[in-house]
Amino acid sequence: MRLRRNLTTLSFLAPMLIGIAVFFLYPLVSAVYFSFTKFDLLSVPEWVGLDNYQKMADDPFLLQSVRNTLWMVLIFVPLRIISAIGLSMLLARLKRGAGFFRTVFYLPALAPPVAATIAFVYLLKPGTGPVNTFLEHIGIDGPLWFNSPAWAKPSLVLLGLWGIGDIMVIFLAAVLGVPESLYEAAALDGANAWHRFRYVTLPTIRPVFLFAAVTGVIYTLQYFDQAAVAGAIASGSATTGGGLSSTLGYPEGSTFTYPLWLYTVGFQYGALGYANAMAIALFVVALGVTVFLLRRSKAFAGEEMA
Template sequence: MHHKLRHALTVASFMAPATVGIVVFFLYPLVSAVYFSFTKFDLLSTPEWVGLRNYRHMFADSFLATAARNTLWCVIVMVPARMLTGLASAMLLTKLKRGSGWYRTIFYLPALAPPVAATLAFVYLLKPGVGPVNTALAHLGLDPPLWFNSPDWSKPSLVLLCVWGLGDVMVLYLAALLDVPVAQHEAAALDGANAWQRFRHVTLPHIRPVVIFTAVIGVIQTLQYFTQAAVAASAASGQATTGAGISSTFGYPEGSTFTYPLWLYVVGFRYGALGYANALAVVLFVVALGVSLLLLRRTVDPETAS
């Protein structure tokens, strides 16, 4: 009995740092956010319990509706685009016989760029009139779009920015592809399988866990899409942020880049409605958790599950 107790205390001591970290930096903030979401709270006065009023207000919040639509668009378009281009790049790199290390480095380098610097550079490259991309398109006789200055092109421009920095996703796919048994590809080829059939029936089953993982991470990151949208809007409009770090041009142009996290930030730090901001954060957490669990269920083999 004494030995078991000492063993349990030893295990608990090793787990203590992680346990304290989870409680202090995850559980406590989560419980606090849920509590404050039911209150009227401005950080200066005592929280006032208002029940479900913050959650009911969401249905009449037109700014929230715009932000939710933009964020949903980003999830539907940005996540698959990033996954497909990352997978395509990784498959291309596996086919290279010479200089593959250099090409891997080139593909990965954009992922190391700080988000703010990368966004500023992209806004300049796509700047109407003087940007190198539009200048080149004009010399080719094409009508260049307004990119970040157009409500129709602003979100596709953010997708291009996201795809440009696909190095982290590409590395994951590359590691998974290199782990696919070559013998199975050769056997499928001998049986007459074409390239698409080999990819579908040999490659895809082996890399499926990585595909699901990148989908989950991509959805979570896109639901929290903040920095690039905020910096692109401010840079494209030509106006800097205020001293409080809140730009009057969030969502420029015409609210097309106004994402859910931007509205949450504005509600909390411009309007001081921290109770409502916490309610928005709780909804965001529930949506991210629900989508993640739904995607993770796809990793279960249907035959095993039955």
């Protein structure tokens, strides 16, 4: 009976286990192996040991892409979480039209990334874009946005904040799930709005907060589509063929993220062994950040309970 029960359980798990083995474990093991080889997809892989990893330390383009990606992680992820929490708190307190505004704030999350990026580049186009035209009417000289090295990354952050409806909905569900009795008890103890948010709302929605932090970091570490399309459109080259490599990171490498350099190394230069080493490094960093956030969350929860 136990064997039959185990076989039945495995039969139900088989589709998932096969999918994990074929689409995750096998590619991961292959990437680890190819990261120790010189490989261009056409010739037989040549074992080079740690050469690809040693090369990463002396790659100036890699260091530039790491700096840009780190900037996005440190700026975009906190702003994404803060904006999502703020919107969810606001929508949770609306008495009329709550459904309408929830839909309005969620709809941008459904826009395809490429289409949304093209629209944003048009809206923020220097000189003729609607945003700069409006700013000019009120006496403000609008920046160059995606055409300025100083404003290109902030423009990408604005694009990302425009589409936070997906995480906002999750925060909204968590906020609405906080028992009203906790707020009433805090109010009876003299807690003001900030104290109720700090000591009632945040501890209750901590799992969602952790989820948003982990997924936000992983999403930003893999930031590719928006940066590539924004650079191509802003530079005046709307092609995605041979002209894409010349516009990656435009302007002046300010949007040159880690995945963009990985793409260039692998598919433009054909150095797939080095590209696999970069992919493994990215995987290790993402895994390390996830473990760190999970540990910090548990430690923070333990300190509060103590």
